[in-house]
Amino acid sequence: SPSDPDLVERARAAKARLGDRVFVLGHHYQRDEVIEFADVTGDSFKLAREAAARPDAEYIVFCGVHFMAESADILTSDRQQVVLPDLAAGCSMADMATAEQVAECWDVLTEAGVAERTVPVSYMNSSADIKAFTGRHGGTICTSSNARRALDWAFEQAGEDGKVLFLPDQHLGRNTAVRDMGMSLEDCVVYNPHKPNGGLTAEQLRDARMILWRGHCSVHGRFSLDSVNEVRARIPGVNVLVHPECKHEVVAAADHVGSTEYIINTLDAAPAGSKWAIGTELNLVRRLANRYAPEGKEIVFLDRTVCFCSTMNRIDLPHLVWALESLADGKVVNRIQVDPETEKFAKVALERMLALP
Numbered sequence: 001s002p003s004d005p006d007l008v009e010r011a012r013a014a015k016a017r018l019g020d021r022v023f024v025l026g027h028h029y030q031r032d033e034v035i036e037f038a039d040v041t042g043d044s045f046k047l048a049r050e051a052a053a054r055p056d057a058e059y060i061v062f063c064g065v066h067f068m069a070e071s072a073d074i075l076t077s078d079r080q081q082v083v084l085p086d087l088a089a090g091c092s093m094a095d096m097a098t099a100e101q102v103a104e105c106w107d108v109l110t111e112a113g114v115a116e117r118t119v120p121v122s123y124m125n126s127s128a129d130i131k132a133f134t135g136r137h138g139g140t141i142c143t144s145s146n147a148r149r150a151l152d153w154a155f156e157q158a159g160e161d162g163k164v165l166f167l168p169d170q171h172l173g174r175n176t177a178v179r180d181m182g183m184s185l186e187d188c189v190v191y192n193p194h195k196p197n198g199g200l201t202a203e204q205l206r207d208a209r210m211i212l213w214r215g216h217c218s219v220h221g222r223f224s225l226d227s228v229n230e231v232r233a234r235i236p237g238v239n240v241l242v243h244p245e246c247k248h249e250v251v252a253a254a255d256h257v258g259s260t261e262y263i264i265n266t267l268d269a270a271p272a273g274s275k276w277a278i279g280t281e282l283n284l285v286r287r288l289a290n291r292y293a294p295e296g297k298e299i300v301f302l303d304r305t306v307c308f309c310s311t312m313n314r315i316d317l318p319h320l321v322w323a324l325e326s327l328a329d330g331k332v333v334n335r336i337q338v339d340p341e342t343e344k345f346a347k348v349a350l351e352r353m354l355a356l357p
C-alpha cells in the first residue's frame, strides 16, 4: 500500500535537517516505505561493515532488528549513538540462546572433556551476551554470507579432533557443514538447552564434529520440502533459491542457497525469461518480484502460506519519522547501548569475523 504522503514529507524534512549527522541503515527485510529512506541497504554482514565504516555519523538509525543494532553499537565509536526505531523489533531466533543457557552448555562440554577442543561460532543473529561468550572462548561471529569461512577458521583453531559449537541457528550450522563442507548429518548433534546435559551423552559429544544449538528462524522454518516439490510441479523450469536458515531438506532440494545479498545478486544476474521461486522473507521477495518483472524475470514466493518477519515489520514509517524527528530536535530516543564489559569481548568476536579471509 502507498505510504502516507504526509509522513513521507516529514521523514524527508527530518533527514534533511540532520544532514550528514545521521546515517540510516536498512536490512533487506524492511518494508518498502522504510527502505526508501535507507542510505544503504544490505544483508547483516554488509550492514555491520557499513556501520563500522561511518565514523563521522553522529547517529546511526538502524532499520532492522535488535541484534543488528547491538552489533552496530559495538562496532562504532562510543561517541556515536545507534537508534532502533522500535525497541520491540527483536528476533525470535536470537532469543533462543540466553547467556545462562550457553554458560551451562559450556559446563556440559567441559564435563564431557570436549570444551578445550571446541571453538564457538555464533551467528550474527544472537544477543551481545552470546557474542561476548564467543569472544571470551576464542570463537568468531559469522553471518549467512561467511559461515563457511568462519567454520574453516574455527576448525583450524580447534586442531586435531576439534569441534565447533554453533549458536543459535541449527539450520545454518548444519547446512554449511553438510552442504558446503562435506560433513555427514551424523557429524552433527543438536544441543537442546531445555534438557539436562542438552539431551546428549558425553559419548555423543565426543563423537560429534558440529554441536548445533537447538535454535531456528520461525519464518524460514516454515518452508518445507513440499513447498519445493509443489513449486517445481507448478512452474516447470523454475530455479529454487533459498536462504540457509531453511531446514536441511529444503536446502538440499534447492538449486541455489545464500544470504539476502546473494539472493539479490543472483536475481540481478539472471537472464530474462528465467523463473525463480524464493525461500526467504516476503518484503524482500515482493520487492524483487516488482523490480525484475519489467526485465521479464518471473519471481514467486516459495510458499504462499509463509509471510513477513513480524519483528522486522515493526519498523514502519511512523516509527522511523518519530526517531528522525526526535534526533533532529536534539533528543535521542531508543538508543541501543551495549555495556562496556560485554562490548569488549563481543567486539573481539566480531572483529575476528571482519578479519576472516
Ligand code: 13P
Pocket (backbone or CB within 6 Å): 028, 042, 043, 044, 045, 125, 143, 144, 145, 217, 245, 258, 259, 260, 261
Ligand atoms: P542475512 O544475513 O542474509 O541478511 O540474514 C539475516 C536474517 O535475519 C535472516 O533471517
Ligand code: SF4
Pocket (backbone or CB within 6 Å): 065, 090, 091, 092, 093, 094, 125, 217, 218, 219, 220, 245, 281, 309, 310, 311, 312
Ligand atoms: Fe530473526 Fe528469522 Fe526475522 Fe531473521 S527472519 S530477524 S532470523 S525471526
